[in-house]
Amino acid sequence: MIKGVRRTGKTSLMKVVYNELKYPKMFIDGRITPPHQNEIFNILLQYAMAALTESFIDLKLRDMIKEISFGVGPTFSFSSWTKNFEKIDKILRKRKSKFIIFIDEAQRLKTGNISGIITYLFEHTRNTVVILAGSEVGILDSIIGMDAESDLYGRPKKMIELDRLKKEEAIEFLRYGFSQYQKEIGESDLEKVVENLDGIIGWLTLFGYYSRTSDLDRSLKKIKKEAGKITAKEIEHFLQFRKEAKRRYLKLLEALSTPLRWIEIKRFLEAQSGKKVNDRIVTKYLHELEKYGLITKNEEKRYVLADPMVKEGVLLLTSRK
The missing domain is CATH 1.10.10.10 (Winged helix-like DNA-binding domain superfamily/Winged helix DNA-binding domain)
Structure with missing residues (x-):
């Protein structure tokens, strides 16, 4: 579980890990995924099948389709989905592999019973790993089991919490970034940037991008305009x-x-x-x-x-x- 305020590098960290892993995997963005249980079911199954057939060349898609059933609407029950994932887990076990599910902005899927889905995977599969990230910290806590009402309450989990950079870290981050472009920037200017943007790594990165072609004040002005729209x-x-x-x-x-x-x-x-x-x-x-x-x-x-x-x-x- 990766959590923290917005723009502190959660998605970037997930994508780095995603690209490094050689296991079958999938990446879900909660902001654009329909927050309905049945649609989440089918998305997970489709991605799982695609990932497995891509990773294991000898595993034919038609053979998997014989084993896996799809459905829509109220007739596609939770039990149907669980049976399908148990079959997928058997395939993974035979091949001594894992299936890694990355879910970014997971709190957006709360109404789709995402905590119930993850709880099932935790309790009934041994070869599926779920990695979550989110910025609405309180809502995310209610999903991952930080309160007694959550399906995941009491389940073991590993937490990574990303925070803003401290002032010295933010200045060093900017200094290193500018060195990559062989561009010099004074200490007083670095301090001014951090005073305006704090240690929010997303804004510091955007400042570095804008400052390639603009001076400090103009870059800060551009960021404030862009940030105003986003926030x-x-x-x-x-x-x-x-x-x-x-x-x-x-x-x-x-x-x-x-x-x-x-x-x-x-x-x-x-x-x-x-x-x-x-x-x-x-x-x-x-x-x-x-x-x-x-x-x-x-x-x-x-x-x-x-x-x-x-x-x-x-x-x-x-x-x-």
């Missing part, structure tokens, strides 16, 4: 089912560009509304934002934006009014 879409996705509290959430995100304690946030919300705000409401808002990965707690246990560029997304959304 605005992420915020809109979060607000999609929270329309009644949209204005309050946007104000809260705007305020959290500066780290704040819980009591300071409560006072801010009360000042904005001109009336008392229930403690449970404050906690709920913060929990939802943290669960989605838009905010986090810093070392001083203050709430702050998980990505400084979220501020650009808020500015873009509020300017559309």
Whole structure:
């Protein structure tokens, strides 16, 4: 399991591992995969068959089709799917091989019973490995078994948590990148970049790309414009089912560009509304934002934006009014 806030290198790490492995494998992007159980079933089976016939030249597709059944709609049951994967597991066992399933942004498949599917694979197959990644940390935790309601609760798992780079690491990352292009950049400029982009490796990489043809200030301006569009879409996705509290959430995100304690946030919300705000409401808002990965707690246990560029997304959304 690989988790962390957005743009800290989770997908890149998965793709490096994916390309290095010689086992039969498949890669699912949860953002573009239909979040319905039966469709996930068929995607897994189709990819498994393709991967096995590609890896094992003597294994004929027609022979596998005789063994594996497909279906759509309510008639294609969970039990039908499990029997098929047990047959695939037997093929893997005979060939002393593994089938590796990579699922990126796995939290998007929660409504498709992804935790139930993974639980079955864990309990009934010995040669299938699932590697998950996701950025909506709270939702992902509910899938992988960090709370008692999850199907995967109590199951052993290996966790890799990617975080933003520390200031010194971010500066060294940029310095190394520029050395590859044989381009010099002053220490004060490196510090300015990190002050603006924090240690979010995705934005640092994009800065390096833009700065090949633009100066520092112009590159930062381009990133803020691009980041505004990207983070605005992420915020809109979060607000999609929270329309009644949209204005309050946007104000809260705007305020959290500066780290704040819980009591300071409560006072801010009360000042904005001109009336008392229930403690449970404050906690709920913060929990939802943290669960989605838009905010986090810093070392001083203050709430702050998980990505400084979220501020650009808020500015873009509020300017559309």
